[in-house]
Amino acid sequence: MEMLEKILNINSNYVIIGLLALFFLMEQVLSNPFSFRRRGEHLIQNLLLLISLTLLNLFVLVWQVKLMDWLNAQRIGLLFLFELPIWVKLILSVMLYDFTTYWIHRAAHKVPLLWRLHRVHHSDVKMDSSTTFRFHPLEMILVYQVGNVLTVTLFGTDVFSMALYYFILNIFLFLEHANLNYPSWINKTFGLLFVMPDHHRVHHQQNQFYTDSNYADIFIIWDRLFRTFKTLSHSEMKYGLIEFENPKRQTFMYLIKSPFSDPKDKE
Secondary structure, eight states: OHHHHHHHTSOHHHHHHHHHHHHHHHHHHSOOSSOOOOHHHHHHHHHHHHHHHHHHHHHHHHHHHHHHHHHHHTTOSGGGGSOOOHHHHHHHHHHHHHHHHHHHHHHHHHSHHHHHHHHHHHTOSSOOGGGGGOOOHHHIIIIIHHHHHHHHHHHOOOHHHHHHHHHHHHHHHHHHHSOOOOOTHHHHTGGGTBOOHHHHHHHTBSSHHHHSSOOOSSBTHHHHHTTOOOOOOGGGOOBSOGGGOSGGGGSHHHHHHGGGSOTTSOO
């Protein structure tokens, strides 16, 4: 546990930068399943989104943690009803954060107001490791951060388990979005329980039938249990949303403004 605490005390921004550097480098030197040009420009636009989210988090995260600690002090949530070994509670907590995120993600595809924010993530027509943080900052703050508080309120999870969840999540997100070839056998083994890159690539498919599937981030069992799991071969995949195919609509400023306008409008 002491070693885990030391790992989780590493600044999350350093973890993200390290993972980006690793995966982006691998994308340049290893073979890619999908062709990709102007990678530097694409990286810059996504980095601007990451920076804006990081700046917003400076104001929000402190209050979120204080609220979560207060809820724990009141012993609110399902896990407080049972005496569980610390490792069992930690594993369950990570799974519960992922379970809540699954339903929030699913709602983001079905509720028009939430979709206006979430479609920024699906706007990327050339997906690579930097797509990991192509999210509208308001979605991450107003939707997913609120979802974390909801998880604590319902299940009694804590800040430490949330830190572990996000540490694991960041690794999975880079694996899932990176433009890399992975061995096919991982889908038949790890893919029975966990989200594999091929699963998440289906989620970014332009065809809405596939876009509205494979919502899980870590545990693909949620999609299997709730019948939102779909598969698709690489040869049939086309990323992004039609209304964002114009290169002018791939810029940081357009993506920031896009939830407040109709992207189907002609420029």
